[in-house]
Amino acid sequence: MKRGNFDIDFINQIKSMIYKLVTDAAAAVADITDGSTLMLGGFGLCGIPENCIQAILEKGTTNLTCISNNAGVDDFGIGLLLQQKRVKKMISSYVGENEEFERQLLSGELEVELIPQGTLAFRCMAAGYGMPAIYTPAGVGTEVAAGKESRIFDGKEYLLETAFNADFAIVKAWKGDTDGNLIFKSTARNFNPLMAMAGKITIAEVEELVEPGMLDPDQIHTPGIYVHRIFEGKNYEKRIEKRTTSK
Amino acid sequence: MLDKEGIAKRIAKEVKNNTYVNLGIGIPTLVANYLHEGINVCFQSENGLLGVGPFPKEYAVDPDVINAGKQTITALPGASSFDSAMSFGMIHSKKIDLTILGAMEVSENGDIANWKIPGKMVKGMGGAMDLVASAKHIIVAMQHVNKAGESKLLTKCDLPLTGKNCVKRIVTELAVIDIAPEGGFVLIERAPGVSIEQIKNATAGKLLINGDIPEMAL
Numbered sequence: 001m002k003r004g005n006f007d008i009d010f011i012n013q014i015k016s017m018i019y020k021l022v023t024d025a026a027a028a029v030a031d032i033t034d035g036s037t038l039m040l041g042g043f044g045l046c047g048i049p050e051n052c053i054q055a056i057l058e059k060g061t062t063n064l065t066c067i068s069n070n071a072g073v074d075d076f077g078i079g080l081l082l083q084q085k086r087v088k089k090m091i092s093s094y095v096g097e098n099e100e101f102e103r104q105l106l107s108g109e110l111e112v113e114l115i116p117q118g119t120l121a122f123r124c125m126a127a128g129y130g131m132p133a134i135y136t137p138a139g140v141g142t143e144v145a146a147g148k149e150s151r152i153f154d155g156k157e158y159l160l161e162t163a164f165n166a167d168f169a170i171v172k173a174w175k176g177d178t179d180g181n182l183i184f185k186s187t188a189r190n191f192n193p194l195m196a197m198a199g200k201i202t203i204a205e206v207e208e209l210v211e212p213g214m215l216d217p218d219q220i221h222t223p224g225i226y227v228h229r230i231f232e233g234k235n236y237e238k239r240i241e242k243r244t245t246s247k
Numbered sequence: 248m249l250d251k252e253g254i255a256k257r258i259a260k261e262v263k264n265n266t267y268v269n270l271g272i273g274i275p276t277l278v279a280n281y282l283h284e285g286i287n288v289c290f291q292s293e294n295g296l297l298g299v300g301p302f303p304k305e306y307a308v309d310p311d312v313i314n315a316g317k318q319t320i321t322a323l324p325g326a327s328s329f330d331s332a333m334s335f336g337m338i339h340s341k342k343i344d345l346t347i348l349g350a351m352e353v354s355e356n357g358d359i360a361n362w363k364i365p366g367k368m369v370k371g372m373g374g375a376m377d378l379v380a381s382a383k384h385i386i387v388a389m390q391h392v393n394k395a396g397e398s399k400l401l402t403k404c405d406l407p408l409t410g411k412n413c414v415k416r417i418v419t420e421l422a423v424i425d426i427a428p429e430g431g432f433v434l435i436e437r438a439p440g441v442s443i444e445q446i447k448n449a450t451a452g453k454l455l456i457n458g459d460i461p462e463m464a465l
Contacts, residue, residue, distance in 0.1 A: 043313070046310065102370075112369075116372055121335050138380045240308070245305045
């Protein structure tokens with residue numbers, strides 16, 4: 001018997017050394033406590049960890065700080081957590097699609113740090129690469145620059161932006177194996193691989209979970225070392241925010 | 248006077264052959280519909296796709312393939328997808344030749360404001376602050392005046408800035424205007440049927456008129 005390019009006997013001899021498989025979303029998020037800082041992958045509603053968001057909602061965890069490009073819509077994605085006032089602070093780049101978010105922000109109930117999208121990506125990247133900070137020209141001369149160190153390189157000004165420090169990164173992948181290797185699909189990739197590298201504990205939910213050896217090592221986007229827990233999600237809705245078609 | 252499609256049509260003339268272009272949400276997205284024949288362009292969407300194609304047929308809609316405006320799209324043959332850091336890496340390393348985006352206000356020294364109205368509207372800057380900080384060429388597509396009838400071309404922006412000294416050209420329903428290196432709105436072209444007087448009245452900042460101003464050819 002073969003699995004991928006390997007004989008099953010060979011695979012049984014080596015086994016996975018590090019056990020990452022959890023049964024479901026509830027088990028994956030069980031130790032996320034009130035007041036935790038979470039990174040949540042996704043762009044809009046594309047590539048968001050639907051199962052984990054639902055599990056956190058059901059678990060009742062509150063007072064969360066969420067780092068995510070967007071805040072979902074009123075009744076889906078992170079919007080579900082906002083609706084129940086579970087989020088203390090959001091760090092995002094664009095929140096235009098969520099009325100409840102805008103209401104909580106303008107009324108001062110919710111603390112919000114809006115940052116440029118590239119800065120969000122680079123602060124995740126810095127954390128994942130073990131770099132304390134990066135320089136970016138985004139936000140120079142704007143209120144984003146307030147209180148930040150800046151420096152001139154080659155005559156152009158850059159802001160010093162520090163790496164994120166999150167307790168958990170929660171990402172969604174297309175395929176993964178039980179060793180934690182992940183492959184993302186198209187624009188559902190977005191922030192997911194960056195956040196996967198950046199979390200102290202990284203939880204990955206995948207549409208299709210396979211045994212080690214079934215994924216081509218050359219096609220892996222996130223090597224398993226970055227992923228601490230993995231499970232196959234279910235009932236993905238994959239809601240479309242703006243369904244646009246051509247005739 | 249131009250409608251939104253007209254503004255997009257005029258901006259399409261600015262798109263050069265064999266370039267990488269990032270289109271913002273709104274009027275800029277329409278520019279793709281009016282590219283001239285023989286112009287090869289590769290569109291980048293900052294959520295992680297190079298080689299953005301048209302909207303899909305109904306049967307081909309894929310929730311995992313969207314643009315930065317969250318619209319379902321297609322990936323053309325030769326397209327590539329990547330993570331958000333690589334996406335902004337190609338923006339900041341100046342691989343993108345042209346950025347076209349909307350604005351609430353532009354000042355006569357090329358400052359742009361398009362992400363926040365304090366106390367009223369907070370949507371966020373998305374990728375706009377990155378794009379304007381690093382694009383080689385920036386064209387703003389917008390209405391000349393806001394809904395209250397006030398000019399959006401100002402001496403100085405009142406709203407929180409997205410970027411400083413970055414806009415090169417503005418195309419509105421009334422005119423094509425360049426930002427002069429020493430400051431000021433240089434009138435380049437009038438929209439069909441629009442007088443210089445109309446443009447003057449709709450422009451709060453310093454308008455520079457040198458010689459005859461031609462009418463746009465669309």
